[in-house]
Amino acid sequence: MPLNRSIAIPWSGRLAVTAAGAVKASRPYRARSLMAKLVLVPTVLVMLVCFYGSALWTVYISMTRSFLLPTYAFAGGAQYERLFHTPRWQVAYSNMFLFGVLDIVGTLFLGTLLAVLLDRRVRFEGLFRTIMLYPLSISFIVTGLTWQWVLSPTIGFQNFIRGLGWNDFVFDWITQPDRAIYTLVFAGIWHQSGLIMAIMLAGLRGIDREIWRAIRVEGIPAWRAYIHIILPMLRPLIVTCIVLIAIAVVKSYDLVVAMTNGGPGFASDLPGKFVVDFEFERANIGQASAAATVMLGSVLAIVAPYLYFELSRKNR
Amino acid sequence: MTAASAQARIGRIGLYVLLLWTCLFFSIPLLVVIATSLKTSDEVRTFSIFSLPASPSFAAWVKAWLSACTGLNCGGVHVGFWNSVRILIPSVIISVFAGSVTGYALSHWRVRGANIIMLFLLLGAFIPYQVILYPLVKMFSTIGIYSSLPCIISVHVLFGLPVMSLLFRNYYAGLPEELVKAARIDGAGFWRIFFWVMLPMSVNILIVATILQTTGIWNDYLLGLIFAGRDNIPMTVQLNAISTTSTGVIEYNVNTAAALLTALPPLLIYFTSGRYFVRGITAGAVKG
Amino acid sequence: MSAVSVRGLSKAFGPLRVLRDIDLPVEAGEFTVLLGPSGCGKSTLLNAIAGLEDIDGGTIEIGDMDVTHHEPSKRGIAMVFQSYALYPTMSVRGNLSFGLRVKSTPKREVEKRIEWASRLLQIDELLDRKPSQLSGGQRQRVAIGRALVQQARVFLFDEPLSNLDAKLRTEMRVELKRLHKELGATIIYVTHDQIEAMTLATRIAVMRGGRIEQYATPDTLYEQPATLFVAGFVGSPAMNFLRGELVGDAMRAVRFGAVTLPLNGYPFQHGQVARDVVIGVRPEHISLAQDIPIEATVEADTLFMEPMGADTLGWFQCGEHRLAARLSPQVARGINGRVRLNFAMDQVSLFDPESEARL
Numbered sequence: 001m002p003l004n005r006s007i008a009i010p011w012s013g014r015l016a017v018t019a020a021g022a023v024k025a026s027r028p029y030r031a032r033s034l035m036a037k038l039v040l041v042p043t044v045l046v047m048l049v050c051f052y053g054s055a056l057w058t059v060y061i062s063m064t065r066s067f068l069l070p071t072y073a074f075a076g077g078a079q080y081e082r083l084f085h086t087p088r089w090q091v092a093y094s095n096m097f098l099f100g101v102l103d104i105v106g107t108l109f110l111g112t113l114l115a116v117l118l119d120r121r122v123r124f125e126g127l128f129r130t131i132m133l134y135p136l137s138i139s140f141i142v143t144g145l146t147w148q149w150v151l152s153p154t155i156g157f158q159n160f161i162r163g164l165g166w167n168d169f170v171f172d173w174i175t176q177p178d179r180a181i182y183t184l185v186f187a188g189i190w191h192q193s194g195l196i197m198a199i200m201l202a203g204l205r206g207i208d209r210e211i212w213r214a215i216r217v218e219g220i221p222a223w224r225a226y227i228h229i230i231l232p233m234l235r236p237l238i239v240t241c242i243v244l245i246a247i248a249v250v251k252s253y254d255l256v257v258a259m260t261n262g263g264p265g266f267a268s269d270l271p272g273k274f275v276v277d278f279e280f281e282r283a284n285i286g287q288a289s290a291a292a293t294v295m296l297g298s299v300l301a302i303v304a305p306y307l308y309f310e311l312s313r314k315n316r
Numbered sequence: 317m318t319a320a321s322a323q324a325r326i327g328r329i330g331l332y333v334l335l336l337w338t339c340l341f342f343s344i345p346l347l348v349v350i351a352t353s354l355k356t357s358d359e360v361r362t363f364s365i366f367s368l369p370a371s372p373s374f375a376a377w378v379k380a381w382l383s384a385c386t387g388l389n390c391g392g393v394h395v396g397f398w399n400s401v402r403i404l405i406p407s408v409i410i411s412v413f414a415g416s417v418t419g420y421a422l423s424h425w426r427v428r429g430a431n432i433i434m435l436f437l438l439l440g441a442f443i444p445y446q447v448i449l450y451p452l453v454k455m456f457s458t459i460g461i462y463s464s465l466p467c468i469i470s471v472h473v474l475f476g477l478p479v480m481s482l483l484f485r486n487y488y489a490g491l492p493e494e495l496v497k498a499a500r501i502d503g504a505g506f507w508r509i510f511f512w513v514m515l516p517m518s519v520n521i522l523i524v525a526t527i528l529q530t531t532g533i534w535n536d537y538l539l540g541l542i543f544a545g546r547d548n549i550p551m552t553v554q555l556n557a558i559s560t561t562s563t564g565v566i567e568y569n570v571n572t573a574a575a576l577l578t579a580l581p582p583l584l585i586y587f588t589s590g591r592y593f594v595r596g597i598t599a600g601a602v603k604g
Numbered sequence: 605m606s607a608v609s610v611r612g613l614s615k616a617f618g619p620l621r622v623l624r625d626i627d628l629p630v631e632a633g634e635f636t637v638l639l640g641p642s643g644c645g646k647s648t649l650l651n652a653i654a655g656l657e658d659i660d661g662g663t664i665e666i667g668d669m670d671v672t673h674h675e676p677s678k679r680g681i682a683m684v685f686q687s688y689a690l691y692p693t694m695s696v697r698g699n700l701s702f703g704l705r706v707k708s709t710p711k712r713e714v715e716k717r718i719e720w721a722s723r724l725l726q727i728d729e730l731l732d733r734k735p736s737q738l739s740g741g742q743r744q745r746v747a748i749g750r751a752l753v754q755q756a757r758v759f760l761f762d763e764p765l766s767n768l769d770a771k772l773r774t775e776m777r778v779e780l781k782r783l784h785k786e787l788g789a790t791i792i793y794v795t796h797d798q799i800e801a802m803t804l805a806t807r808i809a810v811m812r813g814g815r816i817e818q819y820a821t822p823d824t825l826y827e828q829p830a831t832l833f834v835a836g837f838v839g840s841p842a843m844n845f846l847r848g849e850l851v852g853d854a855m856r857a858v859r860f861g862a863v864t865l866p867l868n869g870y871p872f873q874h875g876q877v878a879r880d881v882v883i884g885v886r887p888e889h890i891s892l893a894q895d896i897p898i899e900a901t902v903e904a905d906t907l908f909m910e911p912m913g914a915d916t917l918g919w920f921q922c923g924e925h926r927l928a929a930r931l932s933p934q935v936a937r938g939i940n941g942r943v944r945l946n947f948a949m950d951q952v953s954l955f956d957p958e959s960e961a962r963l
Contacts, residue, residue: 031424031496031500031656032425033425033426033505033506035421035505035506035507036421036425036427036506037421037427039417039418039506040418040421040422040427040433043414043418043433043437043477043481044433044436046474047433047436047478048436050448050452050455051440051443051448051478052436054447054448054451055447055448057451058447058448058450058451113334114335114338117331118335120331122331122332122335128335128339129590130590131339131342131343132339132342133586133593134342134346134586134587135342136586136593136597137531137579137585138583139534139535139536139537139552139578139579140537141537141552141555141578142555142575142578142579145555145571145575146345146348146349146575147345149348149349149352149365150344150345150348155360155364155365155568156364156366157364157366159364159365159366160364160365160366160367162364163363163364163366163367190345194342195598198597198598202598247442251444251445253445253446253537253538254538254552258537258556258559272444275446275449276449276538276542279446279449279450280542285450289450291446292444292446292447292450293447295444295447296444296447299442299443299444303439303442492687494685494686494687494689495689495691497656497676497685498683498685498689498750499691500656500675500676500677501656501676501677501681501682501683502702502703502706502750503675503677503706503707504677504703504706512702513691513693516691516693516694517692517693
């Protein structure tokens with residue numbers, strides 16, 4: 001009977017406080033075991049050597065004069081200076097931002113829009129979801145080749161429209177040096193928006209039903225409710241989506257290889273392809289390492305603040 | 317009918333129209349590829365790939381499977397298919413097992429620095445492949461297995477480790493700790509608790525992890541290209557080589573058939589177990 | 605000979621001292637209940653006895669054997685958990701036998717014990733079911749059965765009834781009491797429910813802030829609480845506390861507001877010194893003075909009545925204090941306004957407001 005306990009001893013605040021604020025002893029139970037530690041030894045070794053050791057090696061090599069083979073004499077930022085004066089890298093690096101911004105905006109918009117549409121209690125929702133998500137199961141290689149064929153002016157969309165009678169119809173972006181990068185965006189959106197849809201839909205389904213009741217009672221139209229109430233509630237999820245797509249952009253390699261192979265020329269090159277080409281075809285370890293380090297830095301610039309906020313939000 | 321309900325009805329119709337359009341966007345590339353793969357060589361040369369095949373035939377599929385050419389090598393994609401299978405099976409088994417044991421050790425046992433290990437795994441999952449490819453090549457060359465089946469399998473296990481471990485760790489951390497307590501009082505140790513209590517409860521997460529790894533490894537291109545070696549090139553690498561070969565007339569029907577054959581295993585997995593696939597893909601979205 | 609003997613046990617989580625110098629002797633056949641609010645350290649103590657929690661100091665003996673550094677499975681204990689912790693993928697039979705199989709008990713013996721335990725707990729029909737196919741009460745029985753088949757020297761229960769609804773809880777309480785009587789087992793039982801503690805225990809250890817405040821039989825605990833905390837924690841509604849002052853020669857009376865109440869030879873524990881005291885009176889020791897002018901009465905205003913069926917709880921305001929009195933429904937009806945309350949002075953408890961200890 002809380003009533004009595006709180007008021008029967010009104011002058012003894014101390015007692016009430018010590019009883020209620022007693023020592024909190026809940027901490028997850030973890031048993032000790034030598035075996036558990038032994039099992040983790042290979043994991044830790046692999047992470048330290050193959051991931052972190054290798055990454056540090058690459059970062060170091062990017063600060064040497066390495067060319068065909070790695071050398072270890074420190075040379076400061078010389079590789080970076082050369083890298084950023086290389087036209088091909090300039091294209092690849094700025095393409096990353098162009099492709100990244102368009103891909104993030106497009107994928108996020110389409111994915112969120114689809115999630116909202118499916119959230120409106122749609123019939124055949126399962127079928128729609130299946131169709132939107134299947135591209136995710138297909139490799140970037142197949143995705144890239146498919147879009148290459150669809151956008152190819154000789155056999156694809158342009159040819160098709162011309163066949164319908166519009167003989168002057170032109171849609172040849174994939175062969176235009178200043179347009180090819182945009183065609184990657186089509187494929188990127190096609191492949192990834194299902195993922196964003198799935199994540200956002202899960203978030204929408206997690207919204208408290210009471211919120212929706214309140215919205216209905218107040219007579220707020222659904223589209224306003226989404227824009228002003230529901231989607232702002234999902235802001236952490238949206239940030240997660242942006243981070244996921246951004247990292248995928250920095251890492252992307254297969255898609256551009258299959259779709260344009262960086263062409264025409266190197267007009268649609270991306271850092272991921274630049275690194276692999278310089279490492280394994282042109283055998284320029286110094287430049288490849290510098291470019292790879294820029295990739296690592298880009299990922300860290302995205303991930304570090306995200307993880308920091310995410311972890312501190314969870315600890316709160 | 318009131319104005320409000322008329323408006324609602326228009327909204328509803330608009331909603332379905334929008335959904336149908338996006339479904340067209342998603343499905344047309346696949347339909348186009350299927351249609352093209354069923355055409356004859358003459359048809360491909362004269363019509364756009366958007367047209368339907370006049371007399372559908374699987375001839376291109378047979379050719380893609382048995383005798384599609386990469387340069388002068390006309391062995392068909394079945395070579396790559398079996399290479400992929402040989403890479404896939406051991407890689408998936410080892411990485412799922414390694415991930416589950418690591419995740420279990422990190423979740424229910426007291427290990428100093430467990431949080432640091434988890435942070436290492438998490439950050440490791442974000443490192444782009446390109447950053448560590450070259451050092452790995454050097455390491456595998458040093459121990460003498462570079463460009464071999466064991467090499468590509470090790471690489472897949474390696475790159476699967478962070479995501480697999482975290483996936484299982486999060487799952488096991490959600491299981492009640494009293495289960496481990498009870499098993500300890502029953503006298504069970506690390507491995508017995510793992511095999512008798514934990515693994516039997518992990519069927520769902522094992523399926524998720526297996527699907528995630530299977531589709532991931534099957535769809536991999538870069539690692540297969542660099543680590544598998546000439547004798548083990550996986551299907552994706554072979555497909556890309558076939559499709560970008562520029563000698564002679566490009567046989568789009570054969571190329572599309574080869575692409576479909578390559579995409580078929582993950583598509584089958586997706587259409588038969590979509591729920592697990594989606595769970596895995598959202599959990600492993602950071603990989604690679 | 606003690607079945608369990610805990611001496612000087614201490615344990616800290618970082619700066620938090622969750623167990624401070626705990627002594628807990630448990631005799632063979634005893635039903636000891638660890639009672640206290642959440643976070644008082646009672647579950648930690650139980651886990652330490654089980655060997656599931658490392659300790660920083662002290663010793664634990666079970667059946668004359670020092671088990672302080674033994675593995676949980678080597679301590680001769682069995683345990684029932686709050687969530688039951690049944691292995692969800694094993695059948696009931698598998699759950700009961702797992703521990704025995706781990707210890708390579710002969711098959712015959714395993715079957716014999718399962719049959720014995722499942723009969724005793726009336727779960728012999730359920731042996732081939734999975735835990736998910738059982739009701740809450742049945743799961744509870746299986747959890748107890750899993751402990752019973754171990755034929756342990758000591759049984760540890762960690763809030764085993766807290767996940768059951770009120771009716772089942774009462775049933776299982778009776779069941780546990782029967783088991784304890786039939787088996788003569790030694791039991792250490794953690795709960796925050798004082799009714800469970802009072803009805804089941806042969807001795808109760810009331811804990812707060814990592815210490816045992818009092819370790820005594822339920823009767824002693826209720827009638828002679830050792831500290832203000834125990835007095836307030838045990839009993840529902842809780843004991844009334846009034847601030848007063850000892851007066852008269854050899855402290856034979858206590859003054860409270862304007863009234864002086866005689867102490868009728870209160871058994872002071874030591875030659876106490878404090879003049880300020882807290883007077884603790886249980887609600888059932890307050891009655892309506894009505895017409896009879898008795899000396900030990902105080903004036904109070906009626907606040908309201910709470911009928912509880914068998915009796916009615918009357919709430920009164922008396923100066924700065926609000927008092928609860930357990931009244932018979934007949935008496936309670938028609939009470940209002942100013943009344944005189946009579947305290948059963950030979951039943952009161954006195955406490956030192958500084959140390960919170962019983963005087």
